[in-house]
Amino acid sequence: MADETTPETGAETQAESRAGTEGHGLEAATLLSGGEGQGSGERGAGDGQKQTDGADGETAAQEVAPPDPEKFNLTMPEGSGYGEAEKTQFVAMARELGLTEKQTRQLVEKSAQARSAGLEAQRAARNKQVEDWNKALREDKEFGGEKFAENVEYFLRGVKHLDVSGELETLLEETGYGSHPGVVKAVARIGRQLNNDKLIGRGVTADDTALAERYFKN
Structure with missing residues (x-):
């Protein structure tokens, strides 16, 4: 009869049916989800890469050896x-x-x-500070004005009296505190109290002049 099928035909039909059903029920794997073809390619490439990496790894290890x-x-x-x-x-x-x-x-x-x-x-800041201190001393009512030169001599006398080792002068020079109003006034008072002789007119030595020029630049 027309509806009858041969065993071979029936088997083929069933196989096609199963294939169609399976194909319909399962979505084809895309490249994103790792299709068989891509997976095989990736595995092959991965294997090859591993071998290459192994060969290059030794060279890389030699090239990046830590320097001494x-x-x-x-x-x-x-x-x-x-x-x-x-x-x-x-x-x-x-x-x-x-x-x-x-x-x-x-x-x-x-x-x-x-x-x-x-x-x-730091040097620029130090010099600016020294200039400001010098200006303040020259304008100070107690220390500056017409008394400035006399008080500077008292200050120098006090430094010489206190600076037995020579370290004090160096410290005052390097830090700029040789122009600090508070320091200068205190040392000047010590110089004034050393004796009752008036310093003006006693004669200023070359060392005194040089020291004064370093501390109190115009």
Whole structure:
């Protein structure tokens, strides 16, 4: 009869039916979800990549071997104030951060530049402060005006009396406190009390003049 099917035909129909049903019931895997074709390709590529990575890994390991900062030819910038102590610190920093010799040199140069700029700013601030103190002393009713020259001599006499080792003068000079109104007035009073002789007219030595010029610049 027309509706009868042969075993072979029936089997094919059933296989096609199952295939159709299975295909309809399961969505095809996209590249995002890892299709078989893509998965196979990825696995193949992955295997190949692993082999390549293995070969390159040895070369990479050799190329990135940690450098020895102790062997770096580091020279501290002239005038930077850096010495062996700072050099040792830079070597230790290079080792800790894994820096190359070039990177370490750049670090030293940048640090020296920053330090120089900082010192220059401090020097400018110190000089400005000294100028302001000198101006305040010249205008001070007790110390300045017509009494300024006399009081400066008293101050210098007091410094010489107190500065047995020479360290006081250096300290006052470096810090600028040789012009600090409070310090100057206190030392001047000591100089005034040393004896009853009037200092004006006693003769100012070259050392006195030089010291006064350093402390009280116009």
